[in-house]
Amino acid sequence: MIILVVCMVRFTFGFYILYEAGPGEYASARAGGADVVDGPYGMNTPWISVSFGTTLFLFVVFMFFINIVMLNLLIAIMGDIFDKIQENANAEFMFARAVIIVEIENMLDDSDKKREDWFPTWLQVLVSSLDDDSSSNNDWAGRTTALKKTLKKVEANPSAALIESEAKREKAEIKLEEHLEDAKPAGADVDVSLQKLGG
Numbered sequence: 250m251i252i253l254v255v256c257m258v259r260f261t262f263g264f265y266i267l268y269e270a271g272p273g274e275y276a277s278a279r280a281g282g283a284d285v286v287d288g289p290y291g292m293n294t295p296w297i298s299v300s301f302g303t304t305l306f307l308f309v310v311f312m313f314f315i316n317i318v319m320l321n322l323l324i325a326i327m328g329d330i331f332d333k334i335q336e337n338a339n340a341e342f343m344f345a346r347a348v349i350i351v352e353i354e355n356m357l358d359d360s361d362k363k364r365e366d367w368f369p370t371w372l373q374v375l376v377s378s379l380d381d382d383s384s385s386n387n388d389w390a391g392r393t394t395a396l397k398k399t400l401k402k403v404e405a406n407p408s409a410a411l412i413e414s415e416a417k418r419e420k421a422e423i424k425l426e427e428h429l430e431d432a433k434p435a436g437a438d439v440d441v442s443l444q445k446l447g448g
Contacts, residue, residue, distance in 0.1 A: 250323065252319070253315070253319050253320075253323060256314065256315060256319060257315065260307065260311045260315070263307050264304075264307070267300065267303060267304050267307065332394075336394050354368075
């Protein structure tokens with residue numbers, strides 16, 4: 250966002266110089282740069298500048314750089330930030346939940362804490378999710394992390410990744426054949442029903 254503002258200021262000063270605005274005409278020079286952004290910058294506007302060619306070139310560069318490059322870059326950065334937030338969302342949720350449980354436990358009496366039905370013995374185990382291949386783990390976990398995991402796995406052992414993908418394809422073919430076999434009796438029943446209706 251800061252880069253976008255800096256570029257906007259630079260183009261505004263460029264238009265300020267091209268329209269030969271003096272110190273007393275600051276408002277009109279600023280309006281020239283703002284007009285480019287807001288849209289009322291007409292086709293005859295470059296004619297009133299010092300150099301039509303330079304103004305037109307600056308206008309085209311401005312429209313391409315600010316409206317296309319910078320705004321798309323801003324959207325991409327926001328998408329990446331969203332992915333990072335989603336990657337940490339589950340961990341933050343579990344941490345907040347644990348803090349609330351500890352606070353509630355600390356407010357209870359000692360006699361309540363000794364009740365086995367309220368406070369069973371438990372063990373907290375931390376397991377790394379980096380080696381977890383479940384597809385449910387990748388749902389909304391962030392595209393970047395899922396892509397990095399897949400690339401690291403393929404780089405570590407490309408032949409194993411190929412074998413794994415072949416195995417998945419074969420499993421899918423077997424399931425498809427099973428579904429087709431299951432559908433054959435239903436198809437035969439439909440054929441018999443059609444013959445009865447037609448005959």
